[in-house]
Amino acid sequence: MKVSPDGQPTADVIARVKDIPLYREAVARGHFPVLEKAEIARGFPDNWMTPALAAALDAGEAEFVLSTGTNHARMQLIRPPYFLLKSYYRLWSTHPDIKETWEAGCRRVSLTTVLATEHVARVNAKKRGEEPRPDPRPADRRLDARTFYLNTRLDPALWERADVERMLAEMAEARQAHPQGWYHLDCSGYHLAHLLQKINKWGLWDAFSPPASIIHAYEFTPVNVRRYLQQHFACPIIDLFGSTELGYLFYSDRRGRYHPYLEDMSVELAPVTEGSGLFHLIVTSVRNPHMPLVRYRSGDCARTLDGTPDPAKIKQFSGREKELLESPSGPVAQGDLDALVGSVSPHVFVHQLRVLSPAEAVLAYTTFDGRPLAPRQVAALGHGVRELTGRRCVLDHRDHIAIGKSGKYAWLARDGK
Structure with missing residues (x-):
């Protein structure tokens, strides 16, 4: 998506947001300031409500959700059902290093925070008209026909042998279900590293079925954790960068170089302080038609290869602005x-x-x-x-x-x- 040289939205973006109450003043002034999270929440949902959005909510084409809140206060959002999942699937299906595993119909096994597992279990329990179980069964942890979640404990360092053996058995089941013995592992880099340590500690390598491709996408992955994973796997290991409200914005290749994935988006990099070489991400996105974000400060920081504010040269996503x-x-x-x-x-x-x-x-x-x-x-x-x-x-x-x-x-x- 093209942007004006000064970061202001182009006419096509303005046309898509002009009826949203939140943006009316900016449209009238002809200038859009940086959009902070507090402004998104102020007056929600009336500050976003249009006749089209009301109709989409009534038809089930839009839904209210909460951001994860793992790095900031939880924020209410309006988006299409399975917005983030579809963003993930689109990226997986087109990524040059791993699209083969998508096309081959690999199951996606997710090893990440217990909050993610509990969210899936709550959604499934709600569909059944039940309360979620304290120890969710495999069926409770299935997101869709392709994806299920493994982790049921908060701290992976404290996984017991029974936890690890159960997870390995479920990973083996995903592999056995595929004619080529393939599955795709979606994970937090930390969680996968902890799993490898537990496998080594208890000598469970014979029970471990290596994946055909790996994506880590849930948090900052340290240099050493990535190295550790690369020592144990020959398959591509890809990092994704994104958020609940935006979807995915960048992906790495198997060598660790980042590439933009800015369908219906644009990114500005603004210096945190002059001369620091550290930049805020400011994102304009109409990918979510029900809650388009114009010049939204995501709260993330990045560094570039040459210290210039060029999103195409990002070399590292450096963590959160608040931290x-x-x-x-x-x-x-x-x-x-x-x-x-x-x-x-x-x-x-x-x-x-x-x-x-x-x-x-x-x-x-x-x-x-x-x-x-x-x-x-x-x-x-x-x-x-x-x-x-x-x-x-x-x-x-x-x-x-x-x-x-x-x-x-x-x-x-x-x-x-």
């Missing part, structure tokens, strides 16, 4: 710390920076093999964190770092929080 850490040299994003950790040692698995004061911090970390880093690496990482954040840093090797209530890891923790 930036201020430092004397400018804002520090999740991706910045992760790049540092990955450059010092490939053995660090989960890491979390706890800020104690403007001058002190602790970097807690786990490793894939359970052993602490060598003293030389500890010193290098402590020095690197100080250079990056302006804070003296000591390292704290742990056996376990708890996952958040959302089923995702927090890279940053502030003292007392």
